[in-house]
Amino acid sequence: HMDLNQQNCTNDAWGAARSAAQVWLSLVVGLIMLPAMFGVSLGITETYMKVLIKTLKWATFRIQKGRRERETLKPSPSNGIIQRDDGSMEKEIGELRRSRPKRPDGGDFTLSDVFYFSRKGLESIVEDEVTQRFSSEELVSWNLLTRTNNNFHYVSLRLTVLWGLGVVIRYCILAPLRITLAAIGISWLVIGTTVVGLLPSSRVKNWLSELVHLMCYRICARGLSATVHYHNKQNRPRKGGICVANHTSPIDVVILANDGCYAMVGQVHGGLMGVIQRSMVKSCPHIWFERSEMKDRHLVTQRLRDHVNDKTKLPILIFPEGTCINNTSVMMFKKGSFEIGGTIYPVAIKYDPQFGDAFWNSAKYNMVSYLLRMMTSWAIVCNVWYLPAMTQMEGEDAVQFANRVKSAIARQGGLVDLSWDGGLKRDKVKNTFKELEQKKYSSMVVGDDSSD
Amino acid sequence: MGLPLVESALQWNSGILNANRDPKNDDVEFQITRLYSRFHSLDKGENGALSREDFQRIPELAINPLGDRIINAFFPEGEDQVNFRGFMRTLAHFRPVEDNEKSKGHDASEPLNSRNNKLLFAFRLYDLDRDDKISRDELLQVLRMMVGVNISDEQLGSIADRTIQEADTNGDMSISFSEFIKVLEKVDVEQKMSIRFLH
Numbered sequence: 001h002m003d004l005n006q007q008n009c010t011n012d013a014w015g016a017a018r019s020a021a022q023v024w025l026s027l028v029v030g031l032i033m034l035p036a037m038f039g040v041s042l043g044i045t046e047t048y049m050k051v052l053i054k055t056l057k058w059a060t061f062r063i064q065k066g067r068r069e070r071e072t073l074k075p076s077p078s079n080g081i082i083q084r085d086d087g088s089m090e091k092e093i094g095e096l097r098r099s100r101p102k103r104p105d106g107g108d109f110t111l112s113d114v115f116y117f118s119r120k121g122l123e124s125i126v127e128d129e130v131t132q133r134f135s136s137e138e139l140v141s142w143n144l145l146t147r148t149n150n151n152f153h154y155v156s157l158r159l160t161v162l163w164g165l166g167v168v169i170r171y172c173i174l175a176p177l178r179i180t181l182a183a184i185g186i187s188w189l190v191i192g193t194t195v196v197g198l199l200p201s202s203r204v205k206n207w208l209s210e211l212v213h214l215m216c217y218r219i220c221a222r223g224l225s226a227t228v229h230y231h232n233k234q235n236r237p238r239k240g241g242i243c244v245a246n247h248t249s250p251i252d253v254v255i256l257a258n259d260g261c262y263a264m265v266g267q268v269h270g271g272l273m274g275v276i277q278r279s280m281v282k283s284c285p286h287i288w289f290e291r292s293e294m295k296d297r298h299l300v301t302q303r304l305r306d307h308v309n310d311k312t313k314l315p316i317l318i319f320p321e322g323t324c325i326n327n328t329s330v331m332m333f334k335k336g337s338f339e340i341g342g343t344i345y346p347v348a349i350k351y352d353p354q355f356g357d358a359f360w361n362s363a364k365y366n367m368v369s370y371l372l373r374m375m376t377s378w379a380i381v382c383n384v385w386y387l388p389a390m391t392q393m394e395g396e397d398a399v400q401f402a403n404r405v406k407s408a409i410a411r412q413g414g415l416v417d418l419s420w421d422g423g424l425k426r427d428k429v430k431n432t433f434k435e436l437e438q439k440k441y442s443s444m445v446v447g448d449d450s451s452d
Numbered sequence: 453m454g455l456p457l458v459e460s461a462l463q464w465n466s467g468i469l470n471a472n473r474d475p476k477n478d479d480v481e482f483q484i485t486r487l488y489s490r491f492h493s494l495d496k497g498e499n500g501a502l503s504r505e506d507f508q509r510i511p512e513l514a515i516n517p518l519g520d521r522i523i524n525a526f527f528p529e530g531e532d533q534v535n536f537r538g539f540m541r542t543l544a545h546f547r548p549v550e551d552n553e554k555s556k557g558h559d560a561s562e563p564l565n566s567r568n569n570k571l572l573f574a575f576r577l578y579d580l581d582r583d584d585k586i587s588r589d590e591l592l593q594v595l596r597m598m599v600g601v602n603i604s605d606e607q608l609g610s611i612a613d614r615t616i617q618e619a620d621t622n623g624d625m626s627i628s629f630s631e632f633i634k635v636l637e638k639v640d641v642e643q644k645m646s647i648r649f650l651h
Contacts, residue, residue, distance in 0.1 A: 081486050083648040092644075099638035109595070109611050111619070111627075112636050114518060114577050115644045117598070121522035122546050123647055124512035126490060131510055135493065424511050433515040438600030441517065445599060445611065 028180055036222045037215040045379075049227060052378055055162065056354060059144055062159050082126055089440055092116045107447025129418060133325050134425045136357045143354050145377065170376045174225070178375040181223035186272075189216035190279045197282025209283035210261045210314075217257040224251065225379040230259050235386035237262070237345035240311040242304075244337060245347040246409055247319035248327040249360040250367070251374065252349055255382060262317040263307065267291060285313055301340060308342040315345065320402065321422040326359040327351050329416035330409055333402040344390045346405050348413035352381040363425075385412045483649050487543065491536050501533035502526070517598045521577045529582065545573045548646040568633070570645040575632050586627040588612055 031044065085092070096112045144159075144166050192212035199205045221228070236259075237243040243262060245252060256262065264286045268277065277288050287307060293299055307313055320333035327350065338344065351358040356377025360370050374380065387408055392401045403419075410417035421429075494506050507523040508514050516522065526534045526542045534542075547565040562569060578586045578594050591612045599608070619627045619635045627635075 081483075081650055083650055096639060096644060109615060111578075111615065111632065112574075112639045112644075113598070114574050114594075115639075115641070117516055117518040118522055118574060118577060119546070119645060119647065121513055121516045121519060122543065124510050124516070125507065125522075126487065126543065126647060128510050128512045130512065131493070420511060428508070429511040429514045433511075434517060434519075435600055437515055438517050438598065439602050442599040442602035446603060446607065 025180075028177065028184075032177075032181060032222055033184060033219055036218045045222075045225065045227060048225075049379065049381075052355070056143055059142065059159060059162065062156055063142060080127060082123060084123055089116065089437075090444065093441075093444055103447065105447030107443075107445050109445050113441075129329075129416075130420045130424055133329050133331065133418070133422075134363075135326060135361060136359050137326050137328050137353050139353055143378070145356070166378075170378070175372075175376050178223045178225065181219055182371075182375070185216050185219035185223055186276065188219065189213070190276060192216065193279045193283040197279070206284065212283065213257065213261055213280075217254055220254050221258040224254065224374055225377075226251075226255060226258070227379055227381045228255055228258060229383045231383065231385045233259075233386060235345065235388050236260055237315040237347075237386070238343075239314060240308055241315040241343040241345050241389070242308060242337060242340060243315050243317045243345045243347055244320050244333070244405060244409075245317070245349055246327075246330045246413065246415065247321045247324050248349065248351060249324055249358045249370075251358055251380065252319065253317070255349060255380075255384060256317060256347065259384070261314050263287060263314040265289075265304070265316050265318055267294060287316065297336065301336065304337075304340045305342075308340055320406075323422040323425055324360045324362065325422055326361075327353075327415070329418050330406050330413070331418050331420055331422040333406045335398040335402050338392065338398045338402045338405070341392075344401075344405055346387040346390060346409050348383075348385040348387065348409045348415075350383050350413040350415065352383075355379045355381045358382070383413075387412055479649070484540070486649075487540065488536060491539050499533075501535045502539065503533055517600070518577060518594070521594070521597070525573065525576060543647075545570055546645060546647040548648055549642040565646075567641050570641050571633055571636060572629065574645070575629055578627075584629060585624075586632070588616055588625060591615060591627075 087095075093113055093116050096115055097108060097110050100108065100110060102108075144163050189212070192215070193209065196205060196208045196212055199208070243256070245256065253264065261284075263284070264280070266277075266288060268274065268288045268290050277286070280286055281288065285307065287303060289300065289303075304316060307316060318337045320337045321331050322334050325331050356374065356379060358374070358380055360367075365373065390401075390405055390408070392398070396404070407417050409415075491502070494509070495502055496506060496509070497503070504523055504527070507526070508519070513519045513522070526538060528534075528538070541564065544564040549565060549567065575586070576582070578590055580590045580593060592608060595608050595612060603611075616625060616627060619631050621631055621634070622628070
């Protein structure tokens with residue numbers, strides 16, 4: 001009878017586990033998934049956010065108290081730590097040459113000219129505009145996540161206890177919940193789009209396809225505890241248009257698709273991504289390129305143009321920066337998207353770093369560890385601004401148009417507008433820029449006489 | 453995150469930067485911490501030292517016509533790696549001179565950011581073979597780096613000749629450090645070769 005007792009115990013244990021799982025699943029479905037699918041909010045997230053904000057404010061206060069010997073609060077590091085004179089080369093070198101008599105042709109060389117280049121060089125070694133964009137933004141005050149604790153030291157026991165509590169909540173309660181939701185969302189996407197794909201082409205099919213996509217992205221957004229504030233919804237992208245946005249992470253897609261339907265553009269992947277891509281394209285046209293096709297720019301542009309010209313198809317979603325940037329700036333927009341023609345609908349996305357760092361540092365984390373980091377953050381909070389539509393103006397080429405759109409997005413999102421290429425994350429800078437500097441300096445050496 | 457290293461850097465630096473009796477010790481500590489963060493973020497290999505490639509990854513430095521010479525200033529003769537100590541040593545040349553006035557001169561040796569040492573830094577940008585003389589050849593090479601392909605050899609040669617003629621006082625057709633100082637005596641070196649922290 002010992003065996004029987006043991007068997008009963010294990011049976012009870014299994015039974016208990018099963019009913020716990022059932023309760024868990026029904027809670028998740030009832031309280032989170034169903035309302036998400038229908039775009040309804042039960043107010044749970046709002047309450048969570050309120051509590052979170054209060055807690056973080058208290059933590060900030062404690063940290064500041066602990067640093068009372070520092071009278072001034074150090075301003076945000078992304079504002080710069082050294083004084084940079086934005087004087088032009090002409091002005092700076094001109095000042096260096098002030099003590100010499102001016103020559104008639106305005107050109108000259110002095111041994112002190114190197115001062116300008118050496119100071120500029122050392123300034124860029126201490127701090128430069130570009131490399132800081134490829135790593136996560138530093139926070140002014142700690143938000144109780146281990147990962148952001150770079151410059152903050154131990155302050156008090158209460159704070160540490162709070163942090164510990166945070167770890168338990170985030171890893172043991174929130175993360176499993178979010179992983180469940182994400183799994184449900186993705187499976188529903190694959191199954192739903194495949195089923196819709198079986199229908200013949202009709203308006204009903206399109207409507208159903210949009211519904212399925214929206215529901216899945218809504219579930220996935222809840223799976224990240226994403227709180228998104230959409231502004232100016234009247235400017236939302238329309239069919240036959242091109243939606244461009246600044247790029248911070250793969251989550252951008254979920255954030256945008258949570259509020260509207262887009263045709264995705266991207267490279268064909270293998271594995272789970274590939275499965276999702278193949279099923280999505282069954283229900284409505286998305287644009288997936290093989291790796292070999294991506295090299296042929298004309299082919300790419302033509303396919304995009306064909307899609308855009310068909311006014312019944314959904315607006316395409318493109319990230320012209322081409323790579324993920326850390327959401328403090330907008331880097332160069334590649335002109336390819338702006339040569340397609342059609343109306344551009346710019347969108348600015350700005351994440352609030354206080355609740356979780358959304359930037360995907362692909363050099364440091366692969367996709368899976370990145371997603372796990374997302375799911376163990378407090379929340380993803382962001383603002384999305386839909387900007388008024390823009391079209392290419394007379395006499396404006398693609399590059400100028402791209403820069404105009406980039407500036408508009410940077411201005412709206414409060415981001416720094418840079419002309420540097422996001423590709424500098426991996427590649428070396430082109431030699432042509434150095435040659436430009438050399439040319440500028442040469443004209444200061446030989447003067448203004450054009451002896452041709 | 454290497455904070456003990458920063459503490460020891462602070463102690464060591466109080467010799468080099470004359471920060472011992474500096475009333476703004478908090479500021480100096482902040483600056484050193486920031487510079488250590490920067491050193492660490494440039495150090496992609498995470499081995500506590502920077503190589504020339506690490507510097508060249510900075511786009512603004514890569515497009516600087518004298519980028520290679522500036523990078524070279526960090527590496528002592530024959531070495532390929534610079535640690536945080538060496539990094540700070542070179543950067544110390546660009547500390548503003550007024551920071552020294554706050555501490556009385558208690559050191560016999562000249563601080564790294566004195567006018568003389570700033571001029572020496574610039575001199576060494578020209579002096580490619582480190583023989584304490586700028587020859588015509590060396591001047592030509594540095595000029596070529598600065599102007600690229602935009603000026604002919606002849607024109608550049610005459611510019612170099614003129615420059616040496618103006619500076620050379622002892623007739624050896626090259627510029628020594630003392631001749632270098634004399635030529636630049638009217639230039640506001642302290643202002644132009646200094647980097648100021650915002651706090």
